[in-house]
Amino acid sequence: MTKPLRHVFVCSQQRPPNHPRGSCAAAGASPLLQAFWAELQKRQAYEQIAITYSGCLGPCDGGPNVLVYPEGVLYRGVTPADVAEVFDRHLEGGEVVERLRADAALW
Template sequence: MSKPARHVFICTQNPPQHPRGSCAAKGSTAVLQAFWAEQQKRQAYEGLAITYSGCIGPCDQGANVLVYPESVLYRNVTPEDVAEIFDAHLVGGTPVGRLLAPGSVW
């Protein structure tokens, strides 16, 4: 695998009875699978890594997705949002504004 131009991290943290909830409880496993499926469908393996992760921030606003090198944090992501993130951000270079975590969170 070559060095990726972008790296997408999807939080799949699932702490039991966490007071702020968890990304896993908010569907992050399905989001991760949607990213992997979209990557496969597009054959977008060169230059793009997709990795599940532990906690990356605001548990109460998950499912959370973090894109590097831009340090863009998306919140409340659903599987239905994945194709839009691919088209706009991962291919087009423009983050999806409606899903961005506000500066007060990130």
């Protein structure tokens, strides 16, 4: 496998129900992760993009959170409906999807 151009981390942190910090798992991380993997497969972008599930990325209350490297961009509240846009604009196009980007005070 070659080194990917971009690496996507999808927070899949799971906490007990009603935990004060919330959790990305409870906010829909599993379907989101599945959508990223499906889009990766659809585009056959295995050599350019890596998708990995992760533990907590920090600001749990606005999840699911998605972190993209090498830019270090944190997206919040991402849904499966956003995945194609993230691929088109950021992962393949190099343009940050500002409407999903975490506030600078958080990240």
